Amino acid sequence: MSDAAGRPWTRLPDRSAVTARVDTSAALGATAITAVVLALLLSAQAAMGAAVTSGSQPVAAVDTAPTEPGALAWENATERTVQLNPQQMALPYGGGSVGQLAVETAANDTHVAFRLTWEDPTADTNISEPGAYSDAAAIMVRRGEQPPIMMGGGDTPVNIWYWRASWQHGDQDVGGDMYTYPHPDAETKPGLAADNPLSKQRYADYGQNYYAKGYGSLSYAENQPVQASGRRTDDGWQVVFVRERTANGTYDAGLTGGEPVHIAFAVWNGSADEVNGKKSITLRFSQLQGDELSVPSDSSGDSGGSGGDGAAGDGEGTVSGDDGLWVTRSFGNGLAGVVGVVVVTYLVAYRSIRRRS
Known part of the structure; x- marks a missing residue:
């Protein structure tokens, strides 16, 4: 077909065809x-x-797992240094007065022990008045899936072992009058009356076992299998945590092979007003490495030893609280x-x- 001038008509393309080409x-x-x-x-x-993940934590094989900082069995353990940073992920921010932590691990068939050593020029063991805080240390442990670094998550709960200097080296009445409230007839200590594990007058065991499913969710575990003992050194503290490889608590981390065992650390310096969320922490996980424990994956960083934290450095401060x-x-x-x-x-x-x- 053509127009009046005899020119052929150009057929317009079908709209559906244009749409198809555009789509x-x-x-x-x-x-x-x-x-x-x-x-x-x-x-x-x-x-x-x-x-x-900052690297692997070597585990020394020993006949008897050491329960005291000065035990001879620690001579077989490899010391590894991890970096500590201020806690800046959730309120209250703070900490960071302790920059490094030396970690050693030893195990036998039934128990695993950790020895933590750090510098702290002041021995803060008296919390008998407001504004006085104790030196302390903790290990966060999880077997299996790596949890968020900030105290786990809802689907990845963590097991936390805690030691406080005032429990072992403080006055006989640990809390003194700090937790005392006036009463018409006498003074009362509601924390002690409620059997708050942090408000006892004296302690026979210096390690406590906790669970967490994220920041602010810390709970005291019904099962208390963790032992801890600390001693004052010339320039700081040395603390040992020890527990059986297996435990029966709801979220107690198993310390046997088959799955990765993730660990992280925290230290509190009482004289630097470090308490609760104000603490010096590792922003990266380590994984236990031993013949009967899981070997870290290829992404774990350095292979341990006394050479330091592997990937530690300025970049640590930018790591998020999740994995x-x-x-x-x-x-x-x-x-x-x-x-x-x-x-x-x-x-x-x-x-x-x-x-x-």
């Missing part, structure tokens, strides 16, 4: 963008996993998170490209 172009572009974003997220996940990809946590598990990211990225990219076409 195909948008789909290809969205697919490419999604692939790039997915690759970046997976790389970030691997990098974050390495960032929150792995942050988006996956918001979706509840890693697979759902990745699928969610892929779907959302594709839809947004597709719509944006189609609008511009």
